[in-house]
Amino acid sequence: xxxxxxxxxxxxxxxxxxxxxxxxxxxxxxxxxxxxxxxxxxxxxxxxxxxxxxxxxxxxxxxxxxxxxxxxxxxxxxxxxxxxxxxxxxxxxxxxxxxxxxxxxxxxxxxxxxxxxxxxxxxxxxxxxxxxxxxxxxxxxx
Amino acid sequence: xxxxxxxxxxxxxxxxxxxxxxxxxxxxxxxxxxxxxxxxxxxxxxxxxxxxxxxxxxxxxxxxxxxxxxxxxx
Numbered sequence: 001x002x003x004x005x006x007x008x009x010x011x012x013x014x015x016x017x018x019x020x021x022x023x024x025x026x027x028x029x030x031x032x033x034x035x036x037x038x039x040x041x042x043x044x045x046x047x048x049x050x051x052x053x054x055x056x057x058x059x060x061x062x063x064x065x066x067x068x069x070x071x072x073x074x075x076x077x078x079x080x081x082x083x084x085x086x087x088x089x090x091x092x093x094x095x096x097x098x099x100x101x102x103x104x105x106x107x108x109x110x111x112x113x114x115x116x117x118x119x120x121x122x123x124x125x126x127x128x129x130x131x132x133x134x135x136x137x138x139x140x141x142x
Numbered sequence: 143x144x145x146x147x148x149x150x151x152x153x154x155x156x157x158x159x160x161x162x163x164x165x166x167x168x169x170x171x172x173x174x175x176x177x178x179x180x181x182x183x184x185x186x187x188x189x190x191x192x193x194x195x196x197x198x199x200x201x202x203x204x205x206x207x208x209x210x211x212x213x214x215x216x
Contacts, residue, residue: 002161002162002163002190002191003161003162003172003173003176003188003189003190003191004159004160004161004188004189004190004191005159005160005161005162005173005176005185005187005188006157006158006159006185006186006187006188007157007158007159007160007176007180007183007184007185007186008156008157008158008183008184008186009156009158009182009183010182010183010184012156014186098155099154101156102153102154102155102156103154104156105156106152106153106154106156108182109152109156109158109180109182109183110152112180112181112182113150113152113179113180116178116179116180116181117179120175120178120179122148122179125147132153132154133151133152133153133154134151134152135149135150135151135152136149136150136152137147137148137149137150138147138148138149138150138179139145139146139147139148140145140146140148140175141144141145141146142144142145142146
Protein backbone atom coordinates (compact mmCIF):
# COMPACT_ATOMS: atom_id res chain seq x y z
CA UNK A 1 0.00 0.00 0.00
CA UNK A 2 1.33 3.42 -0.86
CA UNK A 3 -0.51 6.69 -0.49
CA UNK A 4 0.83 10.19 -1.09
CA UNK A 5 -0.82 13.22 0.48
CA UNK A 6 -0.14 16.92 -0.08
CA UNK A 7 -0.93 19.24 2.81
CA UNK A 8 -0.57 22.91 3.68
CA UNK A 9 -0.29 24.25 7.22
CA UNK A 10 -3.39 25.92 8.64
CA UNK A 11 -2.95 29.67 8.17
CA UNK A 12 -1.85 29.41 4.56
CA UNK A 13 -4.26 29.73 1.67
CA UNK A 14 -4.72 27.29 -1.15
CA UNK A 15 -4.11 28.67 -4.63
CA UNK A 16 -7.77 29.51 -5.36
CA UNK A 17 -8.06 31.82 -2.36
CA UNK A 18 -4.88 33.67 -3.34
CA UNK A 19 -6.07 34.10 -6.92
CA UNK A 20 -9.38 35.59 -5.75
CA UNK A 21 -7.74 38.33 -3.67
CA UNK A 22 -7.70 41.69 -5.42
CA UNK A 23 -6.44 45.11 -4.40
CA UNK A 24 -9.26 47.21 -2.97
CA UNK A 25 -9.70 50.74 -1.68
CA UNK A 26 -8.97 49.38 1.80
CA UNK A 27 -5.46 48.62 0.61
CA UNK A 28 -4.61 50.41 -2.62
CA UNK A 29 -1.57 49.12 -4.49
CA UNK A 30 -1.43 46.12 -2.20
CA UNK A 31 -0.23 42.78 -3.52
CA UNK A 32 -1.53 39.45 -2.39
CA UNK A 33 0.13 37.07 0.04
CA UNK A 34 -0.80 33.45 0.83
CA UNK A 35 -1.20 34.25 4.53
CA UNK A 36 -4.64 33.79 6.08
CA UNK A 37 -3.70 33.82 9.76
CA UNK A 38 -3.07 37.23 11.34
CA UNK A 39 -0.91 35.82 14.13
CA UNK A 40 1.30 34.08 11.57
CA UNK A 41 1.60 37.34 9.61
CA UNK A 42 2.53 39.23 12.77
CA UNK A 43 5.25 36.71 13.69
CA UNK A 44 6.66 36.66 10.16
CA UNK A 45 6.75 40.47 10.07
CA UNK A 46 8.66 40.58 13.35
CA UNK A 47 11.08 37.96 12.00
CA UNK A 48 11.54 40.14 8.90
CA UNK A 49 12.59 43.03 11.15
CA UNK A 50 9.33 44.96 11.29
CA UNK A 51 8.81 47.24 14.28
CA UNK A 52 6.14 49.43 15.85
CA UNK A 53 3.37 47.15 14.63
CA UNK A 54 -0.15 48.52 15.06
CA UNK A 55 -2.58 45.65 15.00
CA UNK A 56 -6.34 45.75 14.64
CA UNK A 57 -8.66 42.99 13.42
CA UNK A 58 -7.72 42.26 9.83
CA UNK A 59 -5.13 45.03 9.56
CA UNK A 60 -1.47 45.51 10.48
CA UNK A 61 0.66 48.59 9.92
CA UNK A 62 4.17 49.40 11.03
CA UNK A 63 7.76 50.06 10.04
CA UNK A 64 10.08 47.67 8.26
CA UNK A 65 13.54 47.64 6.67
CA UNK A 66 11.71 48.47 3.41
CA UNK A 67 9.77 51.44 4.79
CA UNK A 68 6.31 51.81 6.32
CA UNK A 69 4.11 48.83 5.62
CA UNK A 70 0.38 48.14 5.51
CA UNK A 71 -1.36 44.75 5.50
CA UNK A 72 -5.09 44.28 5.12
CA UNK A 73 -7.21 41.13 5.06
CA UNK A 74 -9.06 40.98 1.74
CA UNK A 75 -11.30 37.94 1.46
CA UNK A 76 -9.44 35.04 3.04
CA UNK A 77 -5.89 36.31 2.65
CA UNK A 78 -3.80 39.28 3.66
CA UNK A 79 -2.58 41.75 1.07
CA UNK A 80 0.29 44.11 1.73
CA UNK A 81 2.40 46.96 0.47
CA UNK A 82 5.27 49.26 1.31
CA UNK A 83 3.55 52.64 1.66
CA UNK A 84 4.27 55.19 -1.06
CA UNK A 85 6.77 52.91 -2.76
CA UNK A 86 7.12 51.37 -6.19
CA UNK A 87 5.54 47.97 -6.81
CA UNK A 88 9.04 46.52 -7.08
CA UNK A 89 9.80 47.51 -3.47
CA UNK A 90 6.53 45.97 -2.30
CA UNK A 91 7.22 42.77 -4.24
CA UNK A 92 10.71 42.60 -2.76
CA UNK A 93 9.33 43.00 0.77
CA UNK A 94 6.61 40.39 0.15
CA UNK A 95 9.16 37.94 -1.26
CA UNK A 96 11.28 38.26 1.90
CA UNK A 97 8.15 37.92 4.03
CA UNK A 98 7.06 34.79 2.15
CA UNK A 99 10.47 33.17 2.61
CA UNK A 100 10.22 33.94 6.33
CA UNK A 101 6.72 32.48 6.54
CA UNK A 102 7.96 29.28 4.88
CA UNK A 103 10.89 28.98 7.29
CA UNK A 104 8.64 29.67 10.29
CA UNK A 105 6.12 27.04 9.24
CA UNK A 106 8.83 24.51 8.39
CA UNK A 107 10.33 24.82 11.89
CA UNK A 108 6.90 24.58 13.53
CA UNK A 109 5.80 21.60 11.46
CA UNK A 110 8.98 19.62 12.13
CA UNK A 111 8.79 20.31 15.89
CA UNK A 112 5.11 19.36 15.94
CA UNK A 113 5.77 16.19 13.91
CA UNK A 114 8.43 14.97 16.35
CA UNK A 115 6.11 15.56 19.30
CA UNK A 116 3.03 13.97 17.69
CA UNK A 117 4.98 10.95 16.48
CA UNK A 118 6.31 10.33 19.99
CA UNK A 119 2.76 10.57 21.39
CA UNK A 120 1.54 8.08 18.77
CA UNK A 121 4.32 5.60 19.54
CA UNK A 122 5.99 6.08 16.18
CA UNK A 123 9.75 5.88 15.87
CA UNK A 124 11.70 8.57 14.05
CA UNK A 125 14.04 6.52 11.90
CA UNK A 126 15.80 9.26 9.97
CA UNK A 127 15.73 13.04 9.65
CA UNK A 128 17.57 14.64 6.77
CA UNK A 129 17.83 18.17 5.42
CA UNK A 130 18.71 18.90 1.80
CA UNK A 131 17.89 21.63 -0.72
CA UNK A 132 15.81 23.49 1.85
CA UNK A 133 13.63 20.46 2.51
CA UNK A 134 13.48 18.48 5.74
CA UNK A 135 12.48 14.85 5.47
CA UNK A 136 11.47 12.70 8.43
CA UNK A 137 10.84 8.97 8.21
CA UNK A 138 8.72 7.33 10.88
CA UNK A 139 7.97 3.68 11.50
CA UNK A 140 5.18 2.08 13.42
CA UNK A 141 4.54 -1.57 14.13
CA UNK A 142 1.16 -2.71 12.83
CA UNK B 143 4.73 -8.17 13.16
CA UNK B 144 4.72 -5.83 10.15
CA UNK B 145 5.90 -2.25 9.93
CA UNK B 146 4.20 0.80 8.48
CA UNK B 147 6.47 3.57 7.24
CA UNK B 148 5.43 7.22 6.90
CA UNK B 149 7.76 9.66 5.15
CA UNK B 150 7.05 13.35 5.65
CA UNK B 151 8.82 16.02 3.62
CA UNK B 152 8.47 19.66 4.70
CA UNK B 153 9.53 22.10 2.01
CA UNK B 154 11.06 25.55 2.50
CA UNK B 155 7.69 27.05 1.52
CA UNK B 156 5.98 25.19 4.36
CA UNK B 157 4.17 22.75 2.05
CA UNK B 158 4.10 19.17 3.29
CA UNK B 159 4.15 15.87 1.44
CA UNK B 160 3.41 12.70 3.37
CA UNK B 161 3.76 9.20 1.95
CA UNK B 162 2.59 6.07 3.70
CA UNK B 163 3.95 2.66 2.82
CA UNK B 164 2.74 -0.41 4.57
CA UNK B 165 1.27 -3.84 4.19
CA UNK B 166 -2.23 -4.25 2.78
CA UNK B 167 -4.63 -1.87 1.04
CA UNK B 168 -5.28 0.18 4.19
CA UNK B 169 -5.82 3.60 2.63
CA UNK B 170 -8.11 4.95 5.31
CA UNK B 171 -5.81 3.82 8.11
CA UNK B 172 -2.87 5.50 6.42
CA UNK B 173 -4.83 8.68 5.85
CA UNK B 174 -5.92 8.69 9.50
CA UNK B 175 -2.32 8.23 10.64
CA UNK B 176 -1.16 11.13 8.46
CA UNK B 177 -3.98 13.34 9.74
CA UNK B 178 -3.05 12.45 13.32
CA UNK B 179 0.61 13.24 12.69
CA UNK B 180 -0.21 16.60 11.14
CA UNK B 181 -3.21 18.05 13.02
CA UNK B 182 -2.24 21.63 12.09
CA UNK B 183 -2.33 21.05 8.35
CA UNK B 184 -5.08 20.45 5.85
CA UNK B 185 -5.06 17.98 3.02
CA UNK B 186 -5.33 19.57 -0.41
CA UNK B 187 -4.58 16.53 -2.55
CA UNK B 188 -4.00 12.81 -2.24
CA UNK B 189 -3.21 9.97 -4.60
CA UNK B 190 -2.26 6.34 -4.65
CA UNK B 191 1.31 5.97 -5.86
CA UNK B 192 2.61 3.50 -8.48
CA UNK B 193 3.84 1.32 -5.61
CA UNK B 194 0.21 0.73 -4.61
CA UNK B 195 -0.79 -0.49 -8.07
CA UNK B 196 2.34 -2.64 -8.25
CA UNK B 197 1.39 -4.29 -4.96
CA UNK B 198 -2.21 -4.76 -6.11
CA UNK B 199 -1.15 -6.29 -9.41
CA UNK B 200 1.32 -8.58 -7.67
CA UNK B 201 -1.37 -9.67 -5.20
CA UNK B 202 -3.73 -10.30 -8.12
CA UNK B 203 -1.14 -12.45 -9.87
CA UNK B 204 -0.52 -14.47 -6.72
CA UNK B 205 -4.28 -14.86 -6.20
CA UNK B 206 -4.81 -16.00 -9.79
CA UNK B 207 -1.86 -18.34 -9.53
CA UNK B 208 -3.28 -19.96 -6.39
CA UNK B 209 -6.69 -20.39 -8.07
CA UNK B 210 -5.01 -22.01 -11.06
CA UNK B 211 -3.12 -24.39 -8.79
CA UNK B 212 -6.37 -25.27 -6.95
CA UNK B 213 -8.20 -25.90 -10.27
CA UNK B 214 -5.43 -28.28 -11.27
CA UNK B 215 -5.52 -29.96 -7.92
CA UNK B 216 -1.90 -29.02 -7.28
